[in-house]
Amino acid sequence: MHECTAALAAFVASLVEFAEALTVVLAVGTVRGWRGALGGASLALLVLLALVCLLGPVLTRIRLQAVHLALGSLLLLFGMRWLRKAILRAAGVIPLHDEGALYARQTAALRGALPNGVGWDRLAIATAFKITMVEGIEVVFIVIAIGAGGANLLPASLGAAAALALVVALGLALHRPVAAIPENTLKFCVGILLCAFGTFWVGEGMDMAWPGDDLALLLLIAFYAGASFAAIRLCGSITLGSRA
Amino acid sequence: MTLLKTICAEMLGLFLDDARFAGAILAWLAACWLMLPHLPLAPGLRPALLCVGLAAILIESAHHRAGNRP
Numbered sequence: 001m002h003e004c005t006a007a008l009a010a011f012v013a014s015l016v017e018f019a020e021a022l023t024v025v026l027a028v029g030t031v032r033g034w035r036g037a038l039g040g041a042s043l044a045l046l047v048l049l050a051l052v053c054l055l056g057p058v059l060t061r062i063r064l065q066a067v068h069l070a071l072g073s074l075l076l077l078f079g080m081r082w083l084r085k086a087i088l089r090a091a092g093v094i095p096l097h098d099e100g101a102l103y104a105r106q107t108a109a110l111r112g113a114l115p116n117g118v119g120w121d122r123l124a125i126a127t128a129f130k131i132t133m134v135e136g137i138e139v140v141f142i143v144i145a146i147g148a149g150g151a152n153l154l155p156a157s158l159g160a161a162a163a164l165a166l167v168v169a170l171g172l173a174l175h176r177p178v179a180a181i182p183e184n185t186l187k188f189c190v191g192i193l194l195c196a197f198g199t200f201w202v203g204e205g206m207d208m209a210w211p212g213d214d215l216a217l218l219l220l221i222a223f224y225a226g227a228s229f230a231a232i233r234l235c236g237s238i239t240l241g242s243r244a
Numbered sequence: 245m246t247l248l249k250t251i252c253a254e255m256l257g258l259f260l261d262d263a264r265f266a267g268a269i270l271a272w273l274a275a276c277w278l279m280l281p282h283l284p285l286a287p288g289l290r291p292a293l294l295c296v297g298l299a300a301i302l303i304e305s306a307h308h309r310a311g312n313r314p
Contacts, residue, residue: 077259134254227299235310
């Protein structure tokens with residue numbers, strides 16, 4: 001059960017992150033040329049791979065309870081921040097994320113920059129490198145944190161790899177941002193999954209006894225979903241009140 | 245160097261974009277870690293307290309942000 005939930009959570013979270021990176025890499029490729037865009041993105045992927053190879057073995061040497069507590073706390077900070085943003089978007093407090101608008105902003109900014117000289121386009125490489133690193137680090141963190149016990153690292157990695165393959169395939173096929181992905185809904189679901197995993201790992205790190213052991217994850221998902229819907233209703237009533 | 249700084253700032257922002265919210269989460273986790281083992285509670289009640297506190301922080305923070313929107 002744990003493995004499936006870990007793979008699913010990593011897949012959905014990575015799908016959202018890779019879709020955001022793809023939007024910017026596509027904008028760079030279209031405006032400044034594909035050599036720099038793909039060069040920057042590939043370089044960032046290599047750095048991320050090195051980061052995983054470095055961090056993975058280090059984590060296995062630390063006491064498991066300490067790893068659970070530390071990664072669970074970070075996962076909670078990350079997941080609750082994500083879930084809060086999704087709640088505020090669903091309640092209409094902050095605007096929804098729009099890949100099309102991001103693509104338009106990026107292409108406009110890149111067109112306004114100085115034209116490319118001879119050789120590698122440094123602006124293209126830097127832009128593609130930065131976005132792939134920023135979004136990729138989130139993916140690396142999610143994979144490592146969800147797989148905190150060690151046993152879930154492989155399913156979580158496979159979930160992230162499947163998401164990368166899907167986004168690359170969609171990018172090659174469409175040649176435009178993957179706006180069809182219901183990003184805000186996915187972020188809401190992933191936020192709930194990350195909070196559930198974070199709470200579970202923190203509880204394990206604090207030596208708490210979860211009722212039903214691994215099945216407690218399902219209870220946590222249901223609990224956070226209920227709390228989130230309550231928060232949306234509460235925030236939605238404030239939004240409606242302020243518009244009236 | 246600017247690129248590295250931007251990436252580091254983005255990384256920190258993954259966890260700490262709202263100090264009040266992040267502080268409340270960390271304070272609750274620390275309180276649970278330090279105090280729960282010493283309270284005379286049934287073992288099943290400890291995880292429940294941890295979850296309820298985190299959910300309360302989430303709802304309060306979202307409510308606070310909705311009330312203070314520009």
